Amino acid sequence: MNRNPQATPGAPNPLRTLSLERLRCRTSMKWRTYPADVLPLWVAEMDVSLAEPVVRAVTEALALGDTGYPAGSAYAEALAGFAEKRWGWDGLAVARTAIVPDVMLGIVEMLRLVTGHEDSVVVNPPVYPPFFQFVEHMDRRIVEAPLGADHRVDLGALETAFRQAVAGGRRAAYLLCSPHNPTGTVHTADELAAVAALAARHRVRVVADEIHAPLTAPGVDFVPYLSVAGAESGLSLMSASKAWNLAGLKAALAIAGPGAAADLARLPEEVSHGPSHVGALAHTAALRDGTSWLDALLTGLDDNRRLLADLLARHLPAITYRPSEATYLAWLDCRALGLGDDPADVFLERGRVALNSGIPFGTGGAGHVRLNLATSPEVIEEGVRRMVAALR
Template sequence: MTAADARGSRASGTGDTANPLEALSLDQLRRRRSMKWRTHPADVLPLWVAEMDVPLAPPVADALREAIDMGDTGYPAGTEFAESLAGFASRRWNWEGVAIDRAAVIPDVMMGAVQVLRLITDPGDPVVVNSPVYAPFYAFLTHDDRRIVEAPLGDDLRIDPAGIEETFRRLREESGKGKIACLLSNPHNPTGTVHTFEELAAVAESARRYGVRVVADEIHAPLVLPGAEFTPYLSVPGSEDAFSLMSATKGWNLAGIKAALALAGPEAAGDLRRMPEEVHHGASFLGVVAHTAAYHHGDKWLDALLAGLDANRNLLGELVAEHLPGIGYARPEGTYLAWLDCRSLGLASEEGSTDLAVVTDLAGPAKLFLEQARVAVSSGHIFGTGGAGHVRLNFATSRSVLTEAVTRMGHAAALHTR
């Protein structure tokens, strides 16, 4: 394909729109060298870390090839990345709130969270999280000397507005005029919950009342499944002093090609301008190329992926009911992550870790499934309070791999409870 052909393909958004999850064989996947496929032995089916078993979206691959063919591998420049996100947000969420002058390139979402929290909190200050929540929140923030305070999700795995307000109130009484922040995950990792406009508005109202600065990790925003709707945090009333962190990483499987954007509400623009210049240089130029292409031209591929994930979400429910009848399955509204309640297996209690290697820390049911079923899932305890006895399963794979994995898990669970 010539550079002109590549530009034409990207401009029209054409390309293979078959289910990307069915494009690669197990043999092809086993040749991959990324963390998902190299952490465990070859007989293990890896459904743990947040990588999808898909090829690159054609518009993204074309953009990368064109850059490499031109030797265009220098430093990122310009505002096209932010402009591409603005266009995507307008098309997909009917949101016109991406202000280019309040957007900054950052290395990735998690490093962006650390850098933004450095702007609005000091060492030792509290940062509220809604547990169970993405395990690196604990590791990165603890290593950066912030104090994590949990405001757990409700029993329905949704934000508990009353619990958040009480946490904010208590922290304000304790800290006086000190700085307080809240790191929000939406769509929520690991539960797949997509927070509603009303839930987010309640968070914003409480945050304004008690002087809490909200940072919203919205990395899974492109992956909202049928039946749910994504609400950008910066679109809700009261979010004017908040931040959003967005990236094409999860929607188009670009974790190894790093780039992201930090977006500031109008009252937070001055804080964003204080971010050190070197932070903006941390993103990969090819990452910016790939993410920009995804936002500009990746809609059709994303739609095909979402249809495949929706089908897998339904298949997983059927497989759990058949092979793991004692296991609770919370049908996710977004992401490609399923939260399975395995407490009925009666395994020993688990203790969490704050080490950066936490993603590979196994206990309880996850250890059982790895050792007895040769299926790798993420251990629930690493996600904080409410996680013990659960596992997180990545269903962004082929139907055949998903079916084989859950069947194996069912056999292991049956042997354990016999």
């Protein structure tokens, strides 16, 4: 059950607190990859001022010189408390967690625990490009089970992929993106239970990337994979990174279902040295004390989804856009514009607006772009204006 409250009346929208001029002073990837005349609406960084509890936790740590290695279970305890209050899930056992450097590196470590050299990993394209890059770099094979036309898991395609993945008696894993990036689909409890049943039938291990879990739209229920019947042997990766804009403060948690506890126990101890201690402090503060800030953000993001839908309907009606159920990403089908497989190139070169190309997201990505909604309404309006100008 999603227990997200509405934003506290009068709480400032974090997306409206920083001017474009101020944002251009940032030195991170979003703001330094392209020339200054390009409007960046691509990589998953939010244009927000940070939640005050996060700023306080980091500031106090720096003042104390508390910048060593991470220790203790405070992060896991904060996530367990957040999960119970937010999603009604009381099954996150702190004893079955492990701190990892970030979600993607945590995924790599989980896949190492449950698969071997040249085993297969099933994914649902179009999906987050590092899924392909990291999996292939660790000498596993990608097997695609494309999403359906409705952007939801196609159980028939998934079963076919599972059969292919375990052919010859090999081990296999399913890398589940939940909520899904880039489409923003939130998998239902019934869908996840069906996934768990299929995985059990074919002896496929499920590793769930749930980094976007706190970022659901109002009225949409996020269901943790490990909370559904049959998911006991699953592994999950969670973090406060996306929801509170903490990508530069590295820390994430791996969570094991009861049937995967022995697997997680085999995680090399040195993996816990990779996360940032300051990052863990920041994530803990966000989960414990940053929910009012999050609620204001979620309201602002929902406003931005409606704004983008209205702007596209008025100015670029050939683009198909389904407002997402979660994340702050918009997946835009631009095929009717006749711009070829990579419209992001056209928007960048002619309109000076940077969007993510759909091609790296795999099957179903050609002709699409991903737009980052986590910015001010004024920047979204300017981004659409530039997209229109690119077509003239």
